[in-house]
Amino acid sequence: MSLSVGDRAPEFSLPDQDKQVVSLADLRGAPVLVVFYPFAFSGICTGELCQLRDELAAYTDAGVRVLAISTDPVFSLKAFKAQENLEFPLLSDFWPHGEVAKAYGVFNEKAGMALRGTFLVDADGAIAFAEVNSPGDARQQSGWKDAVAQLAA
Template identity: 85%
Template sequence: MSLSVGDRAPEFSLPDQDKQVVSLAELRGTPALVVFYPFAFSGICTGELCQLRDELATYTDAGVRVVAISTDPVFSLKAFKDQQGLPFPLLSDFWPHGATAQAYGVFNDKAGMALRGTFLVDAEGVVRFAEVNQPGDARQQTGWKDAVAALS
C-alpha cells in the first residue's frame, strides 16, 4: 500500500551517487520532491529524469529540494548522473534492497525494483502529493508542478 496525502513520510538515509548519505531528516525545513524510478539508463526513466532536470527551476524556485531514488548501486547512479548531467542527488536503495521503496509502498517484489512513485513532502515531513505509476507507464509531471504551486 502506497502512501497517501496527509501521511507522514517515512525517514530514510541513503547513499547518493558519490557515496554521501542523504536523509529525509536533513531535508526537513524545506519541501522535498521524492521521485522513485525503476532503473538508471532505462528509456522511460531517462526521459523522466531529463525532463525533471530541464524543468528543475520550477521546483527550486519554489524552495523544493529534489531527490531521485532507485534500487541501482551507487556506481551505476554515478555513471547515469554524469552521462545525463542530472543536477540533483540520485540515491541508492540497493541495500537492504528496496527497503525505502517498501516503506513508501512502491517496491515491486517480483522485479526487485521501485515503481514510479512521486511524493511531495512538505517542510514538516507530511506527504502533500502522492502518485504511483506502474512500470512502462510514464509520469505526467504537471501534477507535481501543481502540487508545488499549491504549497506556496
C-alpha cells in the same frame, strides 16, 4: 499499499551517487520532491529524469529539494548522473534492497525494483502529493508542478 496525502513520510538515509549519505530528516524545514524510478539508463526513466533536469527551476525556485531514488547501486547512479548531466542527487536504495521503496509502498517484489512513485513531502514531513505509476507508464509532471504551486501558495 503506498502512502497517501496527509501521511507522515517515512524517514530514510541513503547514499547518493558519490556515496554521501542524504537523510530526509536533514532536509526538514523545506519541501522535498521524492521521485522513485525503476532503473538508471532505461528509456522511460531517462526521459523522466531528463525532463525533471530541464524543468528543475520550477521546483528549486519554489524552495523544493529534489531527490531521485532507485534500487541501482551507487556506481550505476554516478555514471547515469554524469551521462545525463543530472543536477539533483540520485539515491541508491540498493541495500537492504528496496527498503525505502517498501516503506513508501512502491517496491515491486517480483521485479526487485521501485515503481514510478512520486511524493511531495512538505516542510513538516507530511505527504502533500502522492502518485504511483506502473513501470511502463510514464509520469506527467504537470501534477507535481501543481502540487508545488499549491504548497507554495
